[in-house]
Amino acid sequence: MKKIQIFSISLGFLIVFLLGFGANVLFFNDDSIEVYANNNMETIVIDAGHGGYDVGCIALDGTQEKDITLDIASSTGELLEEAGYNVVYTRTSDNVSWPEDNKEDLQSRIDIAEDADANYYISIHINSSDYNDGASGYETYVDFNDDEMVEMAESIHAQLELLNYAQDRGLVDTNETPLYVVSNNSIPALLLEVEFITDTNDFNYMVNNGDDLSQAIANGIMNSIEAEEISKEV
């Protein structure tokens, strides 16, 4: 009986020693430290609007919204990843994982975010107007009852304003103008219309300064998350 107890205690020490050794190995390995850090960071879903069968709106030169949103969403996501955030993409190419059905398409995007247990869902779109050059600028659809997401939307707009490329059209309340991926999402969400594809100035700015737009969107998201964390600590 006593022998078994001593054996158990020794085994216990051995396990604790091995666990400690394992932790040391993890901490002295650069890759593992990065994984460890990422586990404490927020998960952000970046949704490139449209894709596959759904081209979105079309510019005068034939450029399709789905290609612009993929460009901006991909670079925005990369910037967030570089900063250490966990980024989940609803799509990373024109090959979409959902069927050719608008409702299933949008619900699949929400499912991806919910399966990832994400903290934020950011949908990137490009606006269009029936009248060429009749409307321009950026606007964001968000639930006005969700203070944190309203603040994030304002933070993104503040960064876009610094670029001085188009007018700030403000925020739109999804309680009044419901949008599927915001209104039916259990993950805090917003949908940003970056510019008008039908406006010459907006469109040219995107073609020549797409990276600046992605940087501004990423900065706006990160500033808002950091401000939120500081307010939680106080």
Ligand SMILES: [Zn+2]
């Ligand atoms: Zn769109």
